[in-house]
Amino acid sequence: MKGVSSLGERISPINRRRLDNFRANRRGYWSLWIFLFLFLISLLAEFLANDKPIFIQYDGHFFFPILVSYPETIFGGDFETEAEYSDPEVQNLIGKKGWSIWPLIPYSYDTVIWDLPTPAPSPPTTQNWLGTDDQGRDVVARLIYGFRISILFGLLLTLLSSVIGVATGAWQGYFGGWTDLIFQRFIEIWGSMPQLFILIILAGLFVPSFWFLLGILLLFSWIGLVGVVRAEFLRGRNFTYVLAARALGVSNTKIIFKHILPNAMVATITFLPFILSGSITSLTALDFLGLGLPPGSASLGELLNQGKANLHAPWLGISTFLILAAMLSLLIFIGEGVRDAFDPRKTFRT
């Protein structure tokens, strides 16, 4: 019965079967690996697209400009401020007494390229693979950083909203009765508020930052899970083993987390990839409307908006669209794979 794997005995037969089911879904399985690969790469964005060299050897010393800030005077320059490595002057100074290794893409998401051959947005060239945007910033660099911030935002929002959603659903379902009745009405009212307008108003009143946006999107995103978890708890609170635990004197908190929550986990986990892709979409939408992340930050929505404003520069819109589409498709494929893997009817099929 026991699944033999690298995880040894820790993996129970049912999880073993789920894992096998997930693997059997080739599309979901490969999507997961591709997604993880892209995510890992984007986490290392600073070393992939940056306007500072990864490594400098100068006058017998080693420097790591991405990690440490060095004044220009170290390299024989005139200014006490941090060296502008993309400046040909500075490059010349370093070239005289040493050498440097640059990232694959020598621009960060906010590096403005002043010596463009054509007015910005400029078309793809050998330097700027996907051209530049309307402020002369490299599109590839912005896509990499934009991808990262979208995923991180989505993951954080998913995590927080599932924690809140599961907690409220559990609380409502377990105690039931008036608690459930009143809170359920509150959720109905809360959920029927015009979310987009409220977000627009809030984003207009305050200067949105990453955390602020996370907060206001969280206001509504936690509702999604409450229904499922609540239903599981309404069912689970009358299980005989839950009654037995109560008769034994097990505390409510412990019953909720240990005896009923595991039953609700399948529903929750199935939902997570879809919440993740939903979160990314809403961030992109807000950015597209100009209500999202502060100006200047790398964001896919803002790039899309530029693409719309500059139809004569199709490299903006098309490349962003492709990245977004690929990212969301990967997440949906993974989500489908997870859903099928946890499907009890599928689990017990041979």
Added chain:
Amino acid sequence: MSAEMVKQETRQRMAQTDTTKPLVEIKNLKKYFPVTEGIVIQKKVADVKAIDDISFKILKGETLGLVGESGCGKTTTGRCILQLERPTSGQIIYDGTDMDTVDRRELNKLRQRIQVIFQDPYSSLNPRMKIGQIISEPMRVHGIEPDPATRNKRVNELLSVCGLSPKMADRYPHEMSGGQRQRIGIARALSLNPEFIVCDEAVSALDVSIQAQVINLLEDLRDEFDLTYLFIAHDLSVVRHLCHRVAVMYLGKLVELAECDELFDNPLNPYTQALLGSVPIPDPEIERQREHRVIQGEVPSPMNPPSGCVFHPRCPKAVDNCKEEIPGLREIKPGHWVACTEV
């Protein structure tokens, strides 16, 4: 703590308490479930009278059987004693303490002494926990045996007391048969050294050969640990085998209470007579000659019970008076209580 020590400890506890004093006393217990209409403004339309004014005592060391048809309030009575349901009114006095007045901490202490074995061995064990975890959970919750090693030892002892191999501690409930699971349920109930166990249809879900094993186990444990049982059942032969006294319930009311043999040999209440008459006799000769008096009709709805004696619409001996007078429990013979005006 070995089984021997547990036994000794229980003995000492027994010696300190007066055995003629009731361990559990139930006084005028009522449990009504309101039936409501409306969503926001809820209006009470009626009550389901699951338990309607019952009183009885359970003496220390005895096994009281509680029998009756489905839906007569047996299980609700058990749940009220376990404080899983809050009684509408009435008192449950456990060893001198009124369970309604105790606060949370004291209730938790009482819960160590009162345990339960449920009917369905398939749903009463958490399928995600190993047997060892299931049995040790009560000890962890109440802080008994805080040391994992001695706790494991105790789990193994409990398993062997219940006739299971200690190896089973590492298994999951789904790997076991119904009888084995019910033994796990019993081991879990015993893990806190309780003095009183509510057996809520503890053997009804098992097949007959396994029933016998579990009943014998319950009997052995009763003698070994001086347990008091409230044995809720609908199988009369099991009740006769195991119980000292038997209480019969009908539609939320107690209709007869007597010593086991007295009740079976000399039932006085017409309902008890009919209930006993419905048990087939495993001898075709006698069975064929026996006069069958099956109770007519259905059990009335506990939402709208009949006036007077609740059994009168189905009672073969009913007279006009039965429609009006609510019969109280009377002691006809010493220790034999009947609720019927016509006896």
